[in-house]
Amino acid sequence: MTTTDASNLTVALGEGLAPAVVTVSGPDRQGVTAAFFRVLAANGIQLLDVEQSQFRGFLSLAAFVGLKPEGLDTLKEGLNETLKGYGQKVTVEIQDVAESSRPRSTHEVVILGNPVSAKAISRIGQTLADYNANIDTIRGIADYPVTGIEMKITVANAAPGGGIPLRKALAELTPELGVDIAIERAGLLRRSKRLICFDCDSTLITGEVIEMLAAHAGKEKEVAEVTERAMRGELDFEHSLRERVKTLAGLDASVIDEVAKDIKLTPGARTTIRTLKRLGYKAAVVSGGFIQVLEDLAKDLDLDYVRANTLEIVDGKLTGRVLGKVVDRAAKAQFLREFAADSGLEMHQTVAVGDGANDIDMISAAGLGVAFNAKPALREIADTSVNSPFLDEVLHMLGITRAEIDAAEEEEGTLRRVPLEQRV
Template sequence: MSAPHNPSAGGPPAVSGTDTATLLVKIFGRDQPGLTAGLFDALAAYGVEVIDIEQVVTRGRITLCALVTAPARGPAGGGDAEGQLRATVHSWAESFRLQAEIISGTGDNPARRAGRSHVTVLGSPLTAETTAAIAARIARCEGNIDRINRLAKYPVTAVEFDVSGVATERLRTELATEAAAREVDVAVVASGLHRRAPRLVVMDVDSTLIQDEVIELFAGHAGCEAEVAKVTAAAMRGELDFEESLHARVALLAGLDASVIDAVREQVRLTPGARTLIRTLKRLGCQVGVVSGGFTQVTDSLRDYLGLDFAAANTLEVVDGRLTGRVTGEIVDRAGKARLLRRFAEEAGVPLSRTVAIGDGANDLDMLNAAGLGVAFNAKPLVRQAAHTAVTVPFLDTVLYLLGITREEVEAADAQAQR
């Protein structure tokens, strides 16, 4: 919680060396209005300089810490300025039925070590056993937990650990193993200013942005849904070549009246949290796109409905008002999705390091690996193992927590938009 010195302010920082005497003043008890002001009013009489402050309120209980320079003088005069300060703070705290602790020491907080990461843990529920295991794994790879902050309490519990002292890639590998063993979702990203910079977020469509597999909806109208679903499942598991399976499935749609396209659009169901995810990202200045092994006849309408910046998919060929059983143009397959991610990033003016890709199937893997952060969303085992992180709860907006966006920020943005 150390505060950097501002060179423009003129003069040296409050604590220039480790031998400078300092006091850590800790207050804890029932939260009440005016406590922070009251504590610093009490300290002001001693002419101390504030080095650092941290305050947390949990279930109506406040913990307030102030790191200040040791006093050189007291308002009552005399030589024991520190003793007078201690008496003043304890008396003030007792008047509010608070507890106070004052610890003498020297210098500022130790500098955080190199290798800084944000570790986001999603649990539904998040148990003490899981939290202990994650914290122990961080310690075993010589990482230090500098701060912990809750990002959300529903629809999942999401907490974020600020960790230093271990490389991000090593920490990600270590915690992926622990997450799999504990059946919890953990994301590890490098800290830095880039985290709050505008991003490009690109999603798969079928079973990610929407709950359905579009080709199976078409197949339902052609009477071959079970056959198509079987091939789709094998392709998403990586057992079949995607392009080959696409042509085989689309061939079964030959002869369908083109009016079925409107019927399928009406059947599409957005994944819970999809609107919130997109709306919040857009308000934060991010750009959002979709790439799909499905069909432009559906993705284009989703683009317009949700206000997406980019959309790409395969196109069903229609001749004389009927589906021909073929697709036209360049096939959007596994490699094609990664190419489109790169193209969208270039058009958006966003480096790949600030891109986020979300998908569930084997044909999303190249895209997930190419992005700065690849998120496997309720994905097949092969995809969960290969992606940077996984989300196993059915709410798409939980991806926001992986980006350090709190539930309170989402709700505040919604409230502001409604005014």
């Protein structure tokens, strides 16, 4: 507790009162809370803080109070006598003012996996301790399609940038433990995000549109090889795109509609966008693919912004060229800035999700950059990574629980829980 915290508590406490913590735990039964406060009221107790939780039928109730030291035994006796019929265990302990602060968590850590083992939490907890970070609270936030655990922590060096060494240490645990770990600063900044921007191919959708088009030209192998090299950052994106598009020359423009019909959303994409739109987010897609393929998808998902390349069509045929400036990595970042400005947002209020080297600038510019099943070049610079096939992990990284998602989906009649192997 800081000197200011201690002095504030001294002012808050009534004259002659000492700080104490009262806890009640046991089966969650109707009337426990009412009986608890009835006893406190009868003993003239001052309330300073209260917290109650229910965990799978087990109740935990705690109050930070001001009481007269000479009334301690009377309070204990009253609580024990009143609550024993409810099967509750009671403790009352006088505390030193300097030890009585509620933690002001500096960061939040989200662990996502299928499964999340006790070993994983143990290793993460030890790593936090090694970097002088204290775990303040833990709660479960998801049970489908992955298990999600959220920790509020206090980092010793809470200044901007102070948590970078811890972030790197946690990132190194991901491949060892088989879980995704995200860490963000706690507080209003985390809750202020209001714009999310997705890459399209292999992020918002499961395939690569250029490869789907190339399949109609019998050039899928050649195109796939160039795509992979570009995504690894080995080739300039614009040069590689133009080379791939050349293979499409002469195709009938009707293939665009055929490919658009075959597009498959990444599992969880629709839930993610629908949930964030409910919360007032703007949603965008910026793609190195082609606008003609994405237009209907953007309307279906109610996206606010869509930017992609334009295939040249002459006399109903693809010419093998793109029109205008290519949407490369620099353009993606610039579009993100334009979307934020148009929405009246600061860049720290944005989230970007992508999978390849072409997304590096956009991911770096965003307030939260998420690498989704990404190539190493992108994972190295992203704030956090998703290594499962489920895009709705992003929701949990933003602190949105599965219970909140399901409640909204149920209210609107869109709730679906399908076996994971069938999830689309």
